[in-house]
Amino acid sequence: MTAGALARRGFGDGTRAVRLMAESGLDPGRHRAVVDELGAAPDPDQALLGLARQLECCADPEELLEALCADPDLRARLVKILGASTALTDHLVRHPGDWRELRGVDAARAPGPAELRAGMLHTVGADPNANTAPVAAEKVDDPDGPAHALRVAYHRRVLRLAGRDLTGSADLESVGAELADLAAAVLEAALAVARAEEPDQAALCRLAVIGMGKCGGRELNYVSDVDVVFVAEPADGVEDDQAMRAAARLAAAMMRIPGETDREGTLWQVDAALRPEGKNGPLVRPLSGHVAYYRRWAKTWEFQALLKARPIAGDAELGAAYAEQIEPMVWRASGRDNFVDDVQSMRRRVVAHIPAAESEREIKLSRGGLRDIEFSVQLLQLVHGRSDPALRSGNTLAALEALSAKGYVGRDDASGLSEAYRFLRRVEHLLQLSRLRRTHLLPDPDSPDGAEQLRRLGRALGYTANPVTDFTAAWRRVAGDVRRLHEKLFYRPLLHAVARLPEGEARLTLEQAGDRLSALGFTDPAGALRHLEALTSGVSRRASIQRTLLPVMLGWFADAPDPDAGLLAFRQVSEALGSTPWYLRLLRDDVRVAERMAWLLGTSRYVTELLLRAPEAVGVLSDDADLAPRSPRALTAEADSALRRHDSAENAVAAVRALRRRELLRTALADLLEVSPVDEVGDALTTISAVTIEAALRAARAQVARQRGEELQTRLCVVAMGRFGGRELTYASDADVVFVHEPVPGADAVAATETADALVRELRRLLEMPAVDPPLHLDADLRPEGRSGAMVRTLDSYAAYYRRWSSPWESQALLRACPIAGDMEVGARFTEIIDPLRYPEGGVHDKALREIRRLKARMEAERLPRGADPTLHTKLGRGGLSDVEWVAQLLQLRHAHEIPELRTTGTLSVLQTAVSRGLLDAEDGATLEAAWRLAARVRGAIMLVRGKPADSVPKSLRDQAILAGALGYRDDDEEEGAVGRLIQDYRQATRRARTVMERVFYDD
Structure with missing residues (x-):
């Protein structure tokens, strides 16, 4: 295979690739499947170099090549690892037989926490089935000692996991959970080694390790500090001080083992900085000491950190007791003064401390990064989880799913955050896998090898055509989505109101409301109080959410011109929609909707009346784009659909009039909220009126044809006049029109005119028949001879009239004439007739x-x-x-x-x-x-x-x-x-x- 052919397969240096293949015994013809797999690797050149190194150190290179050709799963796992991680490649070179870890049933399945714990304990010579705390043996198989053996075993497990991860057989949740369980197993084994090193100290205390952060939430990275807190109790007959000193020595010894460095490198650091008083506090405390601290001294951020606390190693009974004592305090924390402000301020401080040179490449801490998602989820959990145990999960994705399922976050928002979180964590994993180093920075494209690293990252994520460009665009899009959703959820004003509510008390008491109503400007406080009582009384979910909303909304009603009318209308809309799941959730999650609704209902009777006929239209207030006028094409398509759905003309036009009512409301909302200027208002009102008339005319034609039992013998056009023709309709305007028709060739003129009259009568009947939706009155007073003249005329009749009898005012009125519905060819010929009158020569x-x-x-x-x-x-x-x-x-x-x-x-x-x-x-x-x-x-x-x-x-x-x-x-x-x-x-x-x-x- 030539250098050019290899370059076309993705290799950056085809000549070098040819040389490496020749030197390593890799034959592109005999080992074609291996070469193809190498070309699909995240970095084909790196993967080939890694395979060459692997073959060089193997006892039997041919065995490895034959296995790679015969086993596509092994081939995919090994090549993906070689192309994505130089650190794991180095491990394979140090341990040439470990490529076998990537084949077979064990390589394809995810081990459980118990299996990982047993395996790590066995590695250090401890009995995983011991009834008491396991202790490592004095000697293990590895001559370098149990700590080295533990590092080797850990990397083998990571090797297996990376093989499944990079080939797509393990999803993000299972990868994070397995890494967390693996870290917990390593800590259990390290604690067993510490007990073996300090047997006298181990006998004096019981020690439990509490996982915090991502380890506690079972969402750990490949390389991350493992955050822990230690809790200890004295053994029987041992004094407290002596037990705490012994426990501190054990804890320190345990922390040292994963952080030590030898030829296997370092696993990760164990960080106990989240303990009470941080690095200034004692490393180990008794359970009572933890409880006392969190009751009296803990800051808001500490309760946020405790949300993920989970016993992971050591004394299981003590760990469970810690969780039982601490967990209730976590979920009461949102009742603390300024709780929401404290959490929001902390997030802003994190962003402020990011170095300017790194802010555009930081995927964890910067705006639009992982921390935005985690802080949003955690704040919502802490505020709402006080009364809803279903939200109490330390795992970000599980908590987000629960928030969505229980309605605290909209489905689309939750889906967007979930997808963004998976994307960012996947990028984070790939960055860390490369050298098994802790990093959250994207490569600098301006650095010597930054562009190549970005290319490798993009290919690993599946962007094969333009890896750097496509990945960068995807990352910026995700960061923008995260920023938007974070701002929406994390700074939701209603969170403050919810957080301030005393636990177990009503969110809004009528006594409190009664005192506020007069001060807020309600002219009928007693009537307003009755509305509040109707909205908030009872124990239903609806009443509970209303008690959350109304303290804030009362102020917005007070800002409206007519607060009393606004509150009454809100009660009416809420009673109509109260059992609809999305309604109150919309008001709670999108505070702008609640604020706009309060102001609109307290301002406009017209909007209130339309909204009460279709309360579900509240949803358009959430997005200004939904308030924009819809295109004539979209409205026509919807009107056509309504005509097709109904058999009778009455039902069909009723559906079209409902469409018009919806568009009248949309236009009024945009007008009052100053989203649309006045000329756009007139244009929108004209468009929906024209669409309504066109649809009703089609229904009328079908109805008249059925009644007469024949095809209609004339073509009718509706010509808009006045404000209608000028596209300047107002909410109260009648539609000024004239009707013009032309008999089809060969038709009797008298019969055609009778048909046209019947069409016009049916059209007006359908548009004005009694219904819940506003009628559309057609005013034909601007026709020739006014009310005394014929309702509908032929083209010839109009031509004769205007030629002989037209007055100056009619020429002026015709300036606004515009065919609007019906037969546009007839309308065009009518326009030809009137143009000389309205645009007179000279x-x-x-x-x-x-x-x-x-x-x-x-x-x-x-x-x-x-x-x-x-x-x-x-x-x-x-x-x-x-x-x-x-x-x-x-x-x-x-x-x-x-x-x-x-x-x-x-x-x-x-x-x-x-x-x-x-x-x-x-x-x-x-x-x-x-x-x-x-x-x-x-x-x-x-x-x-x-x-x-x-x-x-x-x-x-x-x-x-x-x-x-x-x-x-x-x-x-x-x-x-x-x-x-x-x-x-x-x-x-x-x-x-x-x-x-x-x-x-x-x-x-």
């Missing part, structure tokens, strides 16, 4: 201009409601919507024939085009646009606040205050307050617009 003539101006003046005089303040009427008032729109329409009538960009139906687009083409001064355009936007926003907010339409700013001070709050005005130290600033801003904007309108509209 512009609007003087006679028509005078008539338009007279009509505008008459509207102001006659249509403004009696008693209405002309400065506060959003539609017809001075500087309001009508003033701005008439200016825009006059500009179109005058110039659209020569400026195609003006041939649009939207007011703002006309103004912007007029400014860009020099027809309107930029400052005047900005003034008109600002007034239009504010008037449209105030008009929409009036409907949102009151739940019924009105065009004037309300006269009631209470309603004005709610309106100001809905528009984002807040009371502060300014003398005029929120209402005063709203009215001042509105009058100022419209006054300026009126000045511009009078100058532009009446300028000849």
Whole structure:
């Protein structure tokens, strides 16, 4: 096999590979399977060099090569190890026969804790079946002594485990558990050696080893400090001080053995720094000493550390007694003052102390690393585990699964954290396997061999095409996901409220609430108290969670313009959704939803009414993306699906109207939360109305065809007019339309018109039939001859009418005409008919201009409601919507024939085009646009606040205050307050617009 062929298989240096194969007796032809496996290794060159070294030191190299060719499992395990770990390669070179550890049944199965303990004790000559504490024999088979034998046996077990891990036959949980059990077995054997070395001391005490950290949680790394705490009791008849001194000597001797170094290297350090008082405290304490310390002196972080405490070696009975005494204190710790703040502060301190040069490569401590996941899980466990024993696990993944199963963490969030944790721990394991050294730093790509290390790491993780690029992208994506979820869960404000609750007491007592309601601004404290009682009484899970939520939410209700209405609406929504598992979990886990819900319900009757018809829509408050207007294509697809699901026209259109109600709510929520500007609101309302009419028209066609028993003899188009055509609908707007039809070729004109009339009647019936969802009224008053004219006309009829009888106001109205539903070909031909009227050649003539101006003046005089303040009427008032729109329409009538960009139906687009083409001064355009936007926003907010339409700013001070709050005005130290600033801003904007309108509209 040539150097080039080997390079194509993944070898970095093909020439060197050819030489090594020749020198080691590896024949690419005869041993083709081995060569292919080497090419798939994390580092093919390293794996080949390791195999060459292995063959060189083997007593019978041919035996190894034949075994590798014959046994694919052995081949995969050995080659993966050689390509991933130089440390384990060195072990195989020191012990040439240990490659046999990787074949057979034993290499494929995971040993249990008892087997590992027995094996390690046997290695040091101790009896694993001894009734009392096992003691090592004075002599073992290894001439270097029991400690050396223990290190060799440990590395053999790690070799087997790495073989299963790197080939994917062992998952992360089993790898971490086996490493923890193996560490516990080593400590048990080391303690047996210590007892043999200090037999007199061993007789004076009972000693238990408590595993902490990852060893305690059975999620240990390949190379990690093994955190322990020692607890001891005197033997019968021995004084306490004497027993503690003896236990300390045994503990120190035991700790020394795994940390010693010889030609086998060092296993790991045993760290007892998590003991009471840390490194300043005694190494060993009696059980009573531990209990006293944790009751009186322990800090918050110490209880967090104890969450993973587990007896792992020594006196099992004493270890169990320690766990029984300490565990209850761990789960009461969250009731301590500032507990949540302390845990959060500790995490921030950890991040702050990461060296700047390492922060971007640290996978454990940095933001988005393992510690973010572990701290999030542990804080949730400690806060909620006080009352829920199912959460009391020292294992991160097991605890996360329990938090998800019991509803404290959402399924998607738990899944995301779990996947991220597995990824990061897998990377950590691979980093440590390389040299069996403790590290959490990714290789520096700028260092001499950093890029090659990253390549090896990427290939080991399965990124074979572009190992460095793909791995780096995956790591950054995971770190970003972890940061986001950590911020969401770890800094959840409701954790503080839960943590402050006294154990066993109600989260919210009605006596406490009664004192708070008046102070918070509720106008009817007694009524509010009744709502709270209905929400929190009883022992159900729902009531319990409500008692957790409401202390925080009462403050948010108080921030809303109408707290009483908000609390009542919250009760109604909660009663409708209280038995739905996701609802309260959503409010608890995503505090923004609860806060938004309190404010919206206390602000908008319109939103409240829509929400009560479909309470499940609360879910859209969790993500601003869910509040964005949906595309016409998506809405049309959903409406089509609704039509297909139902046989009757009534049921089909009812489903479409439910879709419209949902979109009305989505739009109102986005509007009130200022996620969408006012022009997007009008566009969204227009889109859903158009989709609704289109779907209802299809249902009406099917219904009329069934009734008549024949194919319909005409094609109908619905043309939007007014605000509908301009895509500027409001929540209270009727849909202004005209209906146009064209008989199919050969059809009788009279019969076709009768069919079109039947279609229109059925369409309007379906859209306005009584239902829980808001009706959609079709207003056809802008048709030729108004209410006296025919409801629907043919194209020819429209052409004849407009040719002979059209008035200037109709030309002006047609500026907003836009085919919106039905047969678009008919709509296009209708547009061809009306374009000469609305975009007259040469512009609007003087006679028509005078008539338009007279009509505008008459509207102001006659249509403004009696008693209405002309400065506060959003539609017809001075500087309001009508003033701005008439200016825009006059500009179109005058110039659209020569400026195609003006041939649009939207007011703002006309103004912007007029400014860009020099027809309107930029400052005047900005003034008109600002007034239009504010008037449209105030008009929409009036409907949102009151739940019924009105065009004037309300006269009631209470309603004005709610309106100001809905528009984002807040009371502060300014003398005029929120209402005063709203009215001042509105009058100022419209006054300026009126000045511009009078100058532009009446300028000849």
